[in-house]
Amino acid sequence: MIVCHAQLRKSGKYWAIAAALPLCLLAMPQARSESATLAGTWIGGGVVAYPTGDRERARCQANYSGGSSTVSVNATCATPSGNVSQYARLRKTGANSYSGTFFNSQYNMTGSIQVVVHGNTQSVSISSGSGSASLSLRR
Numbered sequence: 001m002i003v004c005h006a007q008l009r010k011s012g013k014y015w016a017i018a019a020a021l022p023l024c025l026l027a028m029p030q031a032r033s034e035s036a037t038l039a040g041t042w043i044g045g046g047v048v049a050y051p052t053g054d055r056e057r058a059r060c061q062a063n064y065s066g067g068s069s070t071v072s073v074n075a076t077c078a079t080p081s082g083n084v085s086q087y088a089r090l091r092k093t094g095a096n097s098y099s100g101t102f103f104n105s106q107y108n109m110t111g112s113i114q115v116v117v118h119g120n121t122q123s124v125s126i127s128s129g130s131g132s133a134s135l136s137l138r139r
Contacts, residue, residue, distance in 0.1 A: 038064050038071055038098070038117055046124075046135035048079055056080055060135055062124075066090075071098060077133075088113050102126060 045059040062075040071090045076083060088102035090113065098115040111128025124135040 038115070038122070039066065040064060040139065042122060042137035042139055044121075044135060044137035045077075046133060048077075048131060048133045050131040051129075058133060058135065060137065062137060068092065077135075090115060102128075 040063070042062045042064065043060065045057060048056045048058045050056075056079040058077045058079045060075055060077040062073050064071055064073045066072050069092045071092070073088045073090065074085070075088070076085045084104060084106055086102045086104040088100055090098035090100035093099050096117045098117075100113055101110055102113045103110050107130065109128055109130055111126060111130075113127075114125045116123045120139040122137050124133070124137060126133040126135070
């Protein structure tokens with residue numbers, strides 16, 4: 001815990017408070033929950049790789065919701081071949097990382113998903129027997 005003190009004097013007491021307050025605020029640790037930073041809408045894209053070796057660019061939007069240790073995500077991605085939607089359930093595995101499984105009802109497909117959050121960006125890796133994807137999403 002950081003405690004900030006401002007020494008007040010009769011003359012210039014407002015100046016002393018005004019000068020000390022920004023320094024105190026800068027010194028305070030920023031409390032933030034990674035799940036709180038994960039919640040919400042993220043957009044971006046990346047590359048989808050198929051077992052045949054073919055690759056396609058993808059644009060995606062993911063909507064995250066949930067608590068501190070478990071997060072749900074609904075995502076839709078568009079490629080030149082078409083659109084796909086999937087649902088995933090993630091569990092927190094580190095300070096800024098999540099892993100879990102996804103399900104795509106259009107193709108009755110499941111696979112694994114890993115998410116690493118870096119502030120307002122995240123790296124997403126998805127893998128299944130039908131291919132893989134590497135995505136970068138932003139808030």
